[in-house]
Amino acid sequence: xxxxxxxxxxxxxxxxxxxxxxxGGFGTTLLLFFLxxxxxxxxxxxxxxxxxxxxxxLRYLMRAFIYVIRGTPLLLxxxxxxxxPGIAFDAPLTKWDIFHQNVPLAYFCGALFAFVVNYxxxxxxxxxxxIENIPKGQYEACEVLGMTxxxxxxxxxxxxxxxNIVAPMSNEVVTLVKDTALARTVSVVExxxxxxxxxRLQFIIWPLFYTGAFYLLFSALxxxxxxxxxxxxxxxxx
Amino acid sequence: MALLEVKELTKSFGPTxxxxxxxxxxxxGEVLAIIGxxxxxxxxxxxxxxxxxTADGGQILVAGQPVFDAADPALLSPKNIxxxxxxxxxxxxxxxxxPQYTVLxxxxxxxxxxxxxxxxxxxxxxxKIYADIDNxxxxxxxxxxxxxxxxxxxxxxxxxxxxxxxxxxxxxxTPDILCFDEPTSALDPELTKExxxxxxxxxxxxxxxxxxxxEMDFARDVADQVIFMAGGIIEEAGTPQEIFQxxxxxxxxxxxxxx
Numbered sequence: 001x002x003x004x005x006x007x008x009x010x011x012x013x014x015x016x017x018x019x020x021x022x023x024g025g026f027g028t029t030l031l032l033f034f035l036x037x038x039x040x041x042x043x044x045x046x047x048x049x050x051x052x053x054x055x056x057x058l059r060y061l062m063r064a065f066i067y068v069i070r071g072t073p074l075l076l077x078x079x080x081x082x083x084x085p086g087i088a089f090d091a092p093l094t095k096w097d098i099f100h101q102n103v104p105l106a107y108f109c110g111a112l113f114a115f116v117v118n119y120x121x122x123x124x125x126x127x128x129x130x131i132e133n134i135p136k137g138q139y140e141a142c143e144v145l146g147m148t149x150x151x152x153x154x155x156x157x158x159x160x161x162x163x164n165i166v167a168p169m170s171n172e173v174v175t176l177v178k179d180t181a182l183a184r185t186v187s188v189v190e191x192x193x194x195x196x197x198x199x200r201l202q203f204i205i206w207p208l209f210y211t212g213a214f215y216l217l218f219s220a221l222x223x224x225x226x227x228x229x230x231x232x233x234x235x236x237x238x
Numbered sequence: 239m240a241l242l243e244v245k246e247l248t249k250s251f252g253p254t255x256x257x258x259x260x261x262x263x264x265x266x267g268e269v270l271a272i273i274g275x276x277x278x279x280x281x282x283x284x285x286x287x288x289x290x291x292t293a294d295g296g297q298i299l300v301a302g303q304p305v306f307d308a309a310d311p312a313l314l315s316p317k318n319i320x321x322x323x324x325x326x327x328x329x330x331x332x333x334x335x336x337p338q339y340t341v342l343x344x345x346x347x348x349x350x351x352x353x354x355x356x357x358x359x360x361x362x363x364x365x366k367i368y369a370d371i372d373n374x375x376x377x378x379x380x381x382x383x384x385x386x387x388x389x390x391x392x393x394x395x396x397x398x399x400x401x402x403x404x405x406x407x408x409x410x411x412t413p414d415i416l417c418f419d420e421p422t423s424a425l426d427p428e429l430t431k432e433x434x435x436x437x438x439x440x441x442x443x444x445x446x447x448x449x450x451x452x453e454m455d456f457a458r459d460v461a462d463q464v465i466f467m468a469g470g471i472i473e474e475a476g477t478p479q480e481i482f483q484x485x486x487x488x489x490x491x492x493x494x495x496x497x
Contacts, residue, residue: 135332137330137332137334138334140290140330140334141330141334141335141336142348143289143323144290144323144326144408145347145348145408145411146320146323146324146348146411147347147348148320148355151351155347155351156336156347159338160337163338
């Protein structure tokens with residue numbers, strides 16, 4: 001109780017300085033969020049295509065990989081990416097020359113890699129579902145109208161796929177907002193890490209709870225954006 | 239000369255022989271009704287005509303020219319198939335309109351894409367070409383009585399209206415032979431009527447059509463020829479009178495008695 005309501009810790013000045021620090025940490029959170037989306041969406045599309053390929057070995061390899069990634073905790077994957085090279089191969093991320101011994105950057109890149117792979121697998125399954133849900137008749141209708149395969153995909157199929165995946169993507173992306181907090185476990189100084197540092201150094205506990213406001217605000221924004229997209233797409237067809 | 243000649247068409251899916259040698263011909267302006275129970279091969283036959291399936295054997299000739307010949311691989315190149323399939327139009331049982339486009343766009347999409355690809359004057363004359371396509375689409379919509387729905391999306395139309403739009407969409411590409419795959423099976427009797435009225439109207443303006451149907455009254459009234467299929471062969475063929483008043487084969491008699 002003392003820690004929560006101590007007069008020293010609840011002044012306006014403390015509040016603004018904590019807010020500034022958390023906002024700084026949230027910047028890293030957002031960077032991780034947007035970079036993950038930026039890479040995971042195209043890679044997910046690639047994974048979806050591979051897992052639909054006619055060439056069976058590659059198809060089943062891809063599906064097995066997706067199964068493993070979706071079947072294990074992201075937390076574990078983070079630790080494997082960030083710590084395993086050092087433990088198993090004596091090649092810790094921080095020793096890789098490209099990072100020039102920049103520890104925070106090395107850990108950030110490691111975490112980003114794990115996030116991208118993990119989310120690409122989830123997205124791949126969403127994309128695959130979205131593509132496979134298009135009735136065969138839509139392709140056939142295009143075919144009998146003399147359209148080429150490229151025209152069929154870009155002019156008829158693609159928008160229907162997007163329409164199919166908006167709702168599940170919205171779910172996944174909101175989950176990503178909150179999953180970024182896991183990066184704290186591999187020393188990425190995002191908002192949650194920042195709040196725990198404040199607790200450790202200044203003995204102020206409320207910033208830990210205050211982080212929730214940042215997450216809430218951001219998920220609200222994401223939900224709103226997806227809602228608008230969904231509304232725009234479903235204005236004309238069910 | 240017959241407009242459409244089909245000779246000894248065969249098709250198997252794995253070990254199952256679905257078409258066991260189908261031969262018939264159709265004059266210009268005639269309507270052919272194909273009847274038969276489910277699994278008799280009538281839909282497969284229609285899909286072979288429209289190149290959605292590749293027949294294993296036999297020939298298809300349109301106005302004397304082969305458009306399909308199982309023995310001639312040159313005819314089966316993707317380029318030739320794309321060219322030859324435009325001889326045929328197909329209307330699906332479940333309409334298969336494009337949900338994201340308006341009625342007008344559904345009609346014009348393929349024609350515009352085709353003009354973009356094939357019309358040598360496209361670059362210099364784009365506006366006029368597109369305007370012509372729009373006007374043709376509007377004229378067709380007038381004809382099927384749906385001009386006022388041009389800016390609606392398919393989900394805002396009744397099933398009968400959607401099927402009429404699908405017919406207009408197929409007509410946009412001016413096929414020589416228009417095929418229908420059970421065009422009214424997904425519709426209630428009231429909506430069936432409005433679709434059949436459009437098909438009748440097409441016949442009176444000289445369109446050649448092949449209709450797979452379960453509507454025996456329609457086959458009797460509109461068709462010039464009726465083919466009864468059973469087990470992958472043409473069990474009996476003839477005029478509607480011969481088929482409906484004087485069926486010879488036992489299978490056809492039994493089929494008609496169930497209707």
